[in-house]
Amino acid sequence: MEKRIIGMAAFTVAGAAISAFTVLLSMLLFQQSTYIYVGIIAAALLIFGNVLISGAFQRLSTTMKIVLPLLLFVLPLAGYGGYEAYIDHIEIENAEVDLTAYEPFRKETKAVRLEQPSSFTLKENLPELDGATALYPVYSAFVRAVYPENEYPHDNTLDSEVAVSKTPGAYNRLAAQNVDMIFAAGPSEKQESKLRPEMEQTAIGKEAFVFFVHDSNPVQSLTVEELRGIYSGDITNWEEVGGKNQEIIAFQRPDGSGSQTGLQKMMDGKKIMDPPSDHRVSGMGGVIEKASSYRNHRNAIGFSYRYFSTQMKENNNIKLLKVNDVPPDVPSIKNDEYPLSSEFYAITNGTDNPNVPPFIDWILSEEGQTIIEKTGYVPLGEN
Incomplete structure (x- = not known):
């Protein structure tokens, strides 16, 4: 009995240390919610390992031997996944302009x-x-x-x-x-x-195609070539463009939307990477929410049009990036200085x-x- 207690204690200490390191590593390397899934799996492994060491698992009925792993692994993971999906739904529903x-x-x-x-x-x-x-x-x-x-x-x-x-x-x-x-x-x-x-x-008028990041992102300006590199997948870390050592989460819009067409024109023939499904957001307001929300990605980048992002969907948690060190403001659009200025149309x-x-x-x-x-x-x- 004493050997089992000592074994359980040693397993718990070693497992907790390894789990803490793994969770920390996942926080640094992956998307913000990945560490939660890693933490759930690590906690479940600790509990399940102690159950095995104690001998309790052998005394369980056949049914409980099936149910226990479900309770420890499947239900927490599925529950948190469902919660994330629900929060995503609420965020996007609240993101668009009335x-x-x-x-x-x-x-x-x-x-x-x-x-x-x-x-x-x-x-x-x-x-x-x-x-x-x-x-x-x-x-x-x-x-x-x-x-x-x-x-x-x-x-x-x-x-x-x-x-x-x-x-x-x-x-x-x-x-x-x-x-x-x-x-x-x-x-x-x-x-x-x-x-x-x-x-x-x-x-009939002029507007600026803009890129924005979370206000805490130290990057202030990107070149057109750097933007093309990000959206082609050639540049994947903010450190490559003067930011922190963080993965770049580059949100996109569906094909055929006005801003996605703007991105395609900005790429000038360079192939746009295929984003994960949760990185393609249906509405422009949703892209702004994704880039600004603490729950989501402070290492994100998104795109829209200047008027929508500053007047219709104003959000103090994002900042518009300069492009080639030129701000997307009215004077630079008037003078054709901002490199991603464009016209908008009445079309028949x-x-x-x-x-x-x-x-x-x-x-x-x-x-x-x-x-x-x-x-x-x-x-x-x-x-």
């Missing part, structure tokens, strides 16, 4: 307005509009200035002339000619292949609505450009 606040004629709407009534208005045959989440505040303000006052629920593509299907949905609706015009970044190659030869995209696909051409002309006029500027984007012709 676009209802930007609906054009809603009381106390966030959509901006002109100081004077618009010189161009529509009363009937209203163009059907759709677009990207980040551009909804802009085209909602266009509607507020030009369309008759009415309810235009952003989430009702059947009954509303002004909806938000996000970039992939908006391009799908445009390709099917279910809308007259969308507001988005330029199409991906796949999206463009589905549009008619009559497709036209008219640049062979619409026969006669009100669309004069509407686009008005958007390009001083009044339309004023709305773009008041919303927080950069108007054209500001060099």
Whole structure:
């Protein structure tokens, strides 16, 4: 009996030391939650080993010999995995912006307005509009200035002339000619292949494609080549670009989303690495939450557009990186100094609505450009 007690004590001390070292190593080398799984397995092994040394396992019934490993290993691991999945779900559900606040004629709407009534208005045959989440505040303000006052629920593509299907949905609706015009970044190659030869995209404003990290990350600036290296998988540790010795967690968006298309264009033909499924986030707000949340990854990097990340989904736990030492601010976008500045567009696909051409002309006029500027984007012709 004494030998078993001594054996159990020695096993516990040695096992605890090895487990502590393993947990610490996993905290340094892997994603933030990996050490918890390692800790669960280590604790289960300690308990199971002591049960074996004590001889208690041999006295268990056949059923209990099967049940005990399940209780020690499977249930804790499955339970924590389920908890993580639930928290991820809650985070993403809470991450996206409530676009209802930007609906054009809603009381106390966030959509901006002109100081004077618009010189161009529509009363009937209203163009059907759709677009990207980040551009909804802009085209909602266009509607507020030009369309008759009415309810235009952003989430009702059947009954509303002004909806938000996000970039992939908006391009799908445009390709099917279910809308007259969308507001988005330029199409991906796949999206463009589905549009008619009559497709036209008219640049209406300028914006910056931005990368962000947790505020505690010491890295302040990356070059375009370094960004390409990170998203191709050639650069995997922050130490390689002047940061801490930590793995880089590079989040992405689904193919066809406006920001993922922006990433593809930034890569300039260089192959983007395939991310793990939990590193591909459906919404831009979700990417910001992933990069900013303590629960997730302080060694993460994500991407979005400047206006969305600073105005629509403001988060003090992230910081926008400079690119080639140039900050993504309004002056650098105006002067084309920020290397990832780009235009955004009003895009049509062979619409026969006669009100669309004069509407686009008005958007390009001083009044339309004023709305773009008041919303927080950069108007054209500001060099």
